[in-house]
Amino acid sequence: MDLLHSSGVELVQYLQVNYREAQSWFTFISFAADLRNTFFVFFPIWFHLCEAVGVKLLWVAVIGDWLNLIFKWFLFGERPYWWVHETQFYANSSLPLVQQFPITCETGPGSPSGHAMGSAGVWYVMVTALLTFGLQKKQPCFQRWCLHVLLWTMFWVIQACVCASRVFLAAHFPHQVFLGVISDVCFELHFILYVQKDTKYAGMF
Numbered sequence: 001m002d003l004l005h006s007s008g009v010e011l012v013q014y015l016q017v018n019y020r021e022a023q024s025w026f027t028f029i030s031f032a033a034d035l036r037n038t039f040f041v042f043f044p045i046w047f048h049l050c051e052a053v054g055v056k057l058l059w060v061a062v063i064g065d066w067l068n069l070i071f072k073w074f075l076f077g078e079r080p081y082w083w084v085h086e087t088q089f090y091a092n093s094s095l096p097l098v099q100q101f102p103i104t105c106e107t108g109p110g111s112p113s114g115h116a117m118g119s120a121g122v123w124y125v126m127v128t129a130l131l132t133f134g135l136q137k138k139q140p141c142f143q144r145w146c147l148h149v150l151l152w153t154m155f156w157v158i159q160a161c162v163c164a165s166r167v168f169l170a171a172h173f174p175h176q177v178f179l180g181v182i183s184d185v186c187f188e189l190h191f192i193l194y195v196q197k198d199t200k201y202a203g204m205f
């Protein structure tokens with residue numbers, strides 16, 4: 001685990017040294033990816049545009065945050081900024097210099113990342129909703145393909161920015177943000193394949 005953590009710290013340092021000028025961008029991304037913005041911004045907008053999507057967003061945010069908490073209780077997970085100061089791994093060498101930012105120090109465990117998990121879930125719902133609205137039956141195949149490529153590229157670019165932001169801020173190790181995105185995509189697929197189709201939950205989502 002120490003090796004995984006130390007290689008994660010190297011990536012944190014690489015980002016902090018080489019992308020220092022992007023600090024405000026990374027801070028903004030972490031601020032924007034906080035689930036509070038789903039409740040205060042995305043939910044009201046989508047509820048106004050399409051009630052069903054608004055309600056789905058709310059469910060995904062609430063269940064996603066709850067799942068993240070449960071995962072964190074089981075997996076726990078260090079956070080890079082604290083780990084470099086507490087580990088014995090660097091006992092015989094100098095401590096790597098990891099910069100702290102105003103939003104670096106989160107109080108909970110680190111694995112998996114709540115920001116990565118939350119933004120994956122929320123953007124998954126919004127992208128699939130935009131696809132449903134954007135795709136009409138008589139549209140040429142090429143246009144449909146372009147819309148798919150455009151929206152899914154946007155989805156993965158946003159996820160990459162959120163992951164890079166959490167690592168840059170030294171709030172997470174790379175494997176924690178990766179786990180956050182992957183676990184939420186699995187949850188979404190399970191939700192779509194099983195929960196949503198189950199008649200027991202008809203009318204809830």
Ligand SMILES: O=P(O)(O)OC[C@H]1O[C@@H](O)[C@H](O)[C@@H](O)[C@@H]1O
Pocket residue numbers: 033034035036065106108109110112113114115116118166171
């Ligand atoms: O695990 P991370 O990325 O530091 O995020 C933790 C926080 O992420 C936020 O999005 C949630 O609303 C919080 O409940 C949670 O504590």
